[in-house]
Amino acid sequence: MKDTVTLLMVGSEILDGRTVESNSQFLIAELSAAGVSVSHVLSCGDSMEAIKQSFQFAISRSRVVILSGGLGPTSDDITREAIAECCDLKLVLHGDILGQLEEHFRKRKRPFDPSNCKQALFPETATTIPNPVGSASGFALRMMGPDAPVLILSLPGVPSELRAMTTKTVIPMVRRELGASTAREQRVLRVFGLGESVVGSLVQQSQPHPDVEVCFRVQFPQVEVLCKGTKKAALDATIKRARLSIGPEYIFSEEFDASMDSAVHALLLKRRSATIAVAESCTAGAVGELLTRSSGSSDFFLGGALTYSNELKTRLLGVSQKTLRDHGAVSDATAQAMAEGVRRLTRARIGLSTTGIAGPTGGSEAKPVGTFFVGIANGKTTNSYRFFLNSTRKNIRLYASWMALDVLRRHLLKLPIHPHRDPPEPVRRA
Numbered sequence: 122m123k124d125t126v127t128l129l130m131v132g133s134e135i136l137d138g139r140t141v142e143s144n145s146q147f148l149i150a151e152l153s154a155a156g157v158s159v160s161h162v163l164s165c166g167d168s169m170e171a172i173k174q175s176f177q178f179a180i181s182r183s184r185v186v187i188l189s190g191g192l193g194p195t196s197d198d199i200t201r202e203a204i205a206e207c208c209d210l211k212l213v214l215h216g217d218i219l220g221q222l223e224e225h226f227r228k229r230k231r232p233f234d235p236s237n238c239k240q241a242l243f244p245e246t247a248t249t250i251p252n253p254v255g256s257a258s259g260f261a262l263r264m265m266g267p268d269a270p271v272l273i274l275s276l277p278g279v280p281s282e283l284r285a286m287t288t289k290t291v292i293p294m295v296r297r298e299l300g301a302s303t304a305r306e307q308r309v310l311r312v313f314g315l316g317e318s319v320v321g322s323l324v325q326q327s328q329p330h331p332d333v334e335v336c337f338r339v340q341f342p343q344v345e346v347l348c349k350g351t352k353k354a355a356l357d358a359t360i361k362r363a364r365l366s367i368g369p370e371y372i373f374s375e376e377f378d379a380s381m382d383s384a385v386h387a388l389l390l391k392r393r394s395a396t397i398a399v400a401e402s403c404t405a406g407a408v409g410e411l412l413t414r415s416s417g418s419s420d421f422f423l424g425g426a427l428t429y430s431n432e433l434k435t436r437l438l439g440v441s442q443k444t445l446r447d448h449g450a451v452s453d454a455t456a457q458a459m460a461e462g463v464r465r466l467t468r469a470r471i472g473l474s475t476t477g478i479a480g481p482t483g484g485s486e487a488k489p490v491g492t493f494f495v496g497i498a499n500g501k502t503t504n505s506y507r508f509f510l511n512s513t514r515k516n517i518r519l520y521a522s523w524m525a526l527d528v529l530r531r532h533l534l535k536l537p538i539h540p541h542r543d544p545p546e547p548v549r550r551a
């Protein structure tokens with residue numbers, strides 16, 4: 122089957138390390154959001170031979186080829202010439218574009234160097250793509266590939282210009298060209314509290330539809346399950362089965378741009394009466410930071426106490442000396458007393474607490490580094506949960522702060538809160 126879109130990034134600066142190639146990343150994200158998949162990304166220097174070779178490769182296996190770079194006025198900008206030669210087309214002057222270029226320079230009180238005229242030359246069958254933020258127009262043309270027509274879109278390399286043109290013109294053109302049949306829909310499941318391999322096995326057991334592509338990505342501490350397909354029914358069925366197999370309580374969001382904090386934020390805004398206060402030890406403010414990331418958090422977040430020392434746990438939150446002596450600062454009893462204490466102190470509906478051993482020192486056999494407790498009190502009931510993650514200090518603190526939000530989320534949604542089956546592996550495999 123012929124692939125759909127190939128990107129060709131032209132510029133010697135990309136291949137000698139002067140420029141970090143970012144245009145393809147932007148194009149891929151925009152195309153992907155529009156349901157279009159990219160099959161190849163090629164890069165080549167500003168040489169006629171290299172551009173022609175890469176271009177031939179691209180048109181032989183794509184329905185759309187998008188080029189970036191080499192449309193400027195200097196002698197090394199030769200993309201238009203290379204495309205014209207490959208398509209056997211003459212370059213012709215577009216008087217309207219020349220007029221716009223002269224106007225562009227006149228407005229900025231800059232002299233118009235004749236070399237700029239080159240930017241008004243386009244292959245004879247091409248239509249121009251307007252550049253809303255710069256002087257170099259892009260162009261589009263259709264040519265016959267080995268067995269089907271291919272749409273060629275050539276854009277300037279300056280990232281801000283390429284981005285503006287992509288959003289405004291390129292995406293709608295590509296969508297029109299490829300039609301609905303190849304537009305791929307995407308769905309996402311955001312999982313917290315399970316490792317990537319566990320999530321992978323559970324999804325595999327649910328037997329995804331063969332026409333659906335399933336991809337996994339760890340964005341510690343969450344695992345993202347992305348399903349892509351052209352058939353909506355197959356996609357819906359796959360998502361439904363995967364959701365059940367993973368366990369719906371582990372899925373904190375099915376939104377693309379979501380994170381644990383935005384999911385909990387949305388939930389708390391819906392439950393207008395739920396006010397929250399936090400008592401933090403091992404997370405030292407990270408839970409409060411997560412809860413206040415989005416604007417509008419003052420509707421539910423009252424504040425809290427950062428009680429790292431035992432003395433402050435007692436003085437600010439009323440955790441008794443006996444509790445600390447008998448059970449230790451990292452314990453169910455202390456987590457519960459902290460949650461109750463901060464609730465009393467702030468008169469919040471819900472008190473949320475964290476206490477744990479982030480390491481690398483301070484662990485014991487009974488409570489190794491990575492052990493932490495999350496407490497939650499709502500005036501009627503007080504609970505605490507023990508968790509463990511074998512990792513670095515940074516990851517343990519991050520995981521614990523997400524876990525506090527997850528406990529709050531599950532509490533609000535009346536979902537079971539149980540020790541997690543297998544925490545995510547934070548170190549990515551090579």
Ligand code: ATP
Pocket residue numbers: 130131132134135140141142143144145189190191192193194198257276277278279280
């Ligand atoms: P111009 O008309 O501005 O000269 P152009 O099409 O000739 O546009 P280039 O000269 O190739 O573009 O690149 C202009 C700038 O954009 C350079 O600073 C270059 O480093 C940057 N650039 C080019 N290609 C890319 C890319 N693929 N990713 C990120 N930056 C790029």
Ligand code: MG
Pocket residue numbers: 131132133167190191192197198278
């Ligand atoms: Mg260039």
